[in-house]
Amino acid sequence: MRKLSGKDRLITRFDKFIRTGSISKTIDSRRSPAEGVTDRPLTAQQRLHSASLMRVNHTGEVCAQALYLGQALVARDSAIKRYLQDASAEESDHLSWCRQRLEELDSRPSVLDPAWFAGSVAIGIGAAAIGD
Secondary structure, X not given: OOOOOHHHHHHHHHHHHHHHHXXXXXXXXXXXXXXXXXXXXXXXXXXXXXXXXXXXXXXXXHHHHHHHHHHHHHOOOHHHHHHHHHHHHHHHHHHHHHHHHHHHOOOOOOOOHHHXXXXXXXXXXHHHHHOO
């Protein structure tokens, strides 16, 4: 596998920002642990409550992605940068699964996810700027 140029890395990170920080869908690399599980019928109130909880969970996954991205952007140690990128890849599945569940509940992610994403990137950059 060839090493990415600085421009390629920037484009890849920008793409990740757009995919994660926006309302676009992510693609999971592992099967969902809920695959093959059938829900019992939910009342309208239970569906709304479940969707609300899942929306919070989804936003947490968006923020996790952003924290890893922010830290990886300024990490000086290549091993730590690789670790952060691996952690981000694992979290991508969680983000995708939360999104799938929101769709199953006929709901959507929070409209504030892009703001939470941007703030979390800034926190990640700040944390990594202090030190690896």
